[in-house]
Amino acid sequence: MKLGKIGYVILGALHADPGSGYDVKALVDRSTRYFWAASYGQIYPELRKLEEAGLIAGEDAATGGRARTVYRLTAAGEEELRGYLLSPDASCELRDEGLLKLFFADALDDVAATLEKVRAVRANHAEQLRQLEGIAATVKKATPTRQLVLEYGLGVHRWALAWCDDVERRLTGAEATDEGTL
Numbered sequence: 001m002k003l004g005k006i007g008y009v010i011l012g013a014l015h016a017d018p019g020s021g022y023d024v025k026a027l028v029d030r031s032t033r034y035f036w037a038a039s040y041g042q043i044y045p046e047l048r049k050l051e052e053a054g055l056i057a058g059e060d061a062a063t064g065g066r067a068r069t070v071y072r073l074t075a076a077g078e079e080e081l082r083g084y085l086l087s088p089d090a091s092c093e094l095r096d097e098g099l100l101k102l103f104f105a106d107a108l109d110d111v112a113a114t115l116e117k118v119r120a121v122r123a124n125h126a127e128q129l130r131q132l133e134g135i136a137a138t139v140k141k142a143t144p145t146r147q148l149v150l151e152y153g154l155g156v157h158r159w160a161l162a163w164c165d166d167v168e169r170r171l172t173g174a175e176a177t178d179e180g181t182l
Contacts, residue, residue, distance in 0.1 A: 001053045003080065006042045011073060011081040014056060018072035021047050031146070034132065034153050047071060055080050098124055115171055122164035129157035 003011075009032060013024045021044050028038045047069075050056045055077035058069040073081070098121035105114040132153050142150065168174075 001049070001055075003050075003084070004046070005036065006038050006046045007050055007055075008081065008084050009036060009038050010043065010046055010050060010071075011055065011077055011084070014071055014073050015078070015081055018070050020061070020068050020070055022068075023070075030135065034128065035149070050077070096121075096124075111171060115168060118164055118167050118171065122161060122168075125157045125160040125164065129154065129161065132157065 009028065010024055013019065013027045016027075017023070019027075021040065024043050024047075025038070025040055028036075028043075032038070047056070047058070051058055051071070053076075054074055056071045057074050058071045061068045061070040098117065102114070102117045102121060105117050108114060132150065136150055136154065139147075139150070
């Protein structure tokens with residue numbers, strides 16, 4: 001069975017702690033979504049495929065009359081995850097709708113509207129940075145590699161904010177005041 005990336009997200013999440021589909025989604029929402037999102041609509045079908053392939057095993061763990069299945073990695077799942085982690089890295093794909101709109105903003109033929117696109121991109125990065133800083137402030141125990149990825153995210157959004165500030169200065173004709181600004 002050839003796994004999609006969501007399969008590896010699930011294997012990675014379950015490696016740390018056995019859990020339900022809801023638990024996997026919660027982990028994604030507070031961590032990997034900043035660079036690799038996954039929806040319930042992707043997670044639950046993939047859980048079934050992974051179980052059918054023998055990479056995870058589910059156990060009924062109903063709570064309060066509510067059906068709940070807790071999954072754990074099998075030895076084959078551990079081996080599959082390890083093989084994925086040791087395989088050569090794939091390409092990096094950035095999907096940013098704000099940048100897509102900015103890329104085509106010359107079709108607006110309106111500097112004010114283009115500035116609004118830059119400001120929207122800036123606001124998005126400011127919010128993402130705020131969220132990551134909140135995570136950084138509350139994380140009590142992060143593995144070294146998770147800490148490194150968090151630092152990467154913080155750095156990317158800080159750089160993007162500086163880039164947006166510089167773009168806004170250039171579009172308005174204001175002089176950059178910081179040396180080394182792009």
